[in-house]
Amino acid sequence: MSSTAVRYLTMLRMVPRFPKSITTTELATRLKEQGFSVTMRSIQRDLEKLSTHFPLLVDEATRPFQWSFDRDATIDIIPALDLPAALTFELAKAYLSPMLPPRALSHLKPHFDEAHRTLLRERNPLGQWPDRVRVINRGLGGLRPAIDADVLETVTEALLREYQCKLTYQARNWPEPEEIVIHPFGLIFRDPNVYLIGTIEGREGVRQLVLHRASTGELVEEPVERPEDFDLDLYIHSGAMGILRSDKPIFLKLRCDKPALNHLIEAPLGFDQITSEGDDNTFDITVTVGDTQDLRWWLTAQAVHCDILEPVWLRQEIASTLERGLNRTRME
Structure with missing residues (x-):
């Protein structure tokens, strides 16, 4: 591939989707960082030439000109989406839609649309995927606060x-x-x-x-x-996201009912969890967890399905919480 073709592809990757834009000056700087020495006039001519083949927009009311891809431009520039990639975008749409605000999702809409068109073009059953997949969160489904x-x-x-x-x-x-x-x-x-x-x-x-x-x-x-x-995963597993009650971890030992808590075998509470068989109706787990409020909420909710063997102080704390709750429900 010629150096000019490589420069064209590199330049296209640097142009953002509307309403964001990039100036020829900024493109010149970024291309220089990538090892391309080219004048702003040459960049302007290149963009004008590329705009006849790609959905590029230019704002000529400013100097230097500002360039962007059309808001609805697809990603069918080399390489074209294959079926696995198209399915990945369909899965991303299913999982991201509940989490991101509409404006953030709008930037991904062209990618989602192209993925769906790819599945339909292939006459593949995966084209029906959006009608067959739903994402349901555990617990009560409260409304998500609006993010600017x-x-x-x-x-x-x-x-x-x-x-x-x-x-x-x-x-x-x-x-x-x-x-x-x-x-x-x-x-x-x-x-x-x-x-x-x-x-x-x-x-x-x-x-x-x-x-x-x-x-x-x-x-x-x-x-x-x-x-x-700093490591984001280590930060999460330290218990920092769970409303820490103390900086000291808890060595937790539980006796769990089958099959109510069988999911803990496949989805451990921590990296060091050890599972051992009890009798026909129970199994034991030992694991190190953060001393968090989330842990207490979970133990309280699962009280009918597990016994807290260790630590004793935590078992007493959960028992006291359950007793206060029971007394409250009995109030007239």
Whole structure:
């Protein structure tokens, strides 16, 4: 492949979908970073030539011109979607639709549409997939708080480019909204909320910011200061997302009823879970878990199906909670 063709493909990948855009100046800078030395005039001519074959838009009211892909442009540029890729997009649509706001999903709509067209063109039974798949969350289905679309776009761009971002944020215990600069480390979707994990400029500790409490967002083109030892998975498994009651982990030993809690065998409560057979009706598990409020909610809900063998203090705490609840339901 000629260097010109490679440059064309590289340039097309740099052009964002409308309403975002990129200028010829920005394209020149990014192409130089990729090893292509080309003038802005040449870039302008290349884009004009490419626009006759691809759905490119140009805003000539600004100088330099701003270029973008049509909002509804599909991804049928090389390579075309095959059946596995098309099915993957159908699955993504099923799982993402309940979690993301409409504006964020709108950016993926052309991809979803092309995937569906691919399945239909192949006359494959998978084309009926959207009618045969539903996503149901455990527990009560509460309404998800609305997230400002501009905030979500700002945060995701900051994460991808490893930049800081500025948010107008109203924490539950703050008297009024504050403008804060965030060093973002990751996003966690924990139904019904979306959490931005990171640090706040000038304040100690890793924070969890609930995105629906942010009203405005702005990208700060400064690199994120991220601790070298921070790992998002380790952060989650430390129990930080479960409303920690203490920093000390709990060595938990349970005797569980069959078949009510058989799912714990296939979906362990922790990395170090050990399962052993009890009698015909029970099995035992031992596992190290975080000392969280979520753990207590779960143990309370499963009280009729499991015995807390260790630690004794936790068994007494759950028993006391159940007793208070029972007394309350008996009140007249």
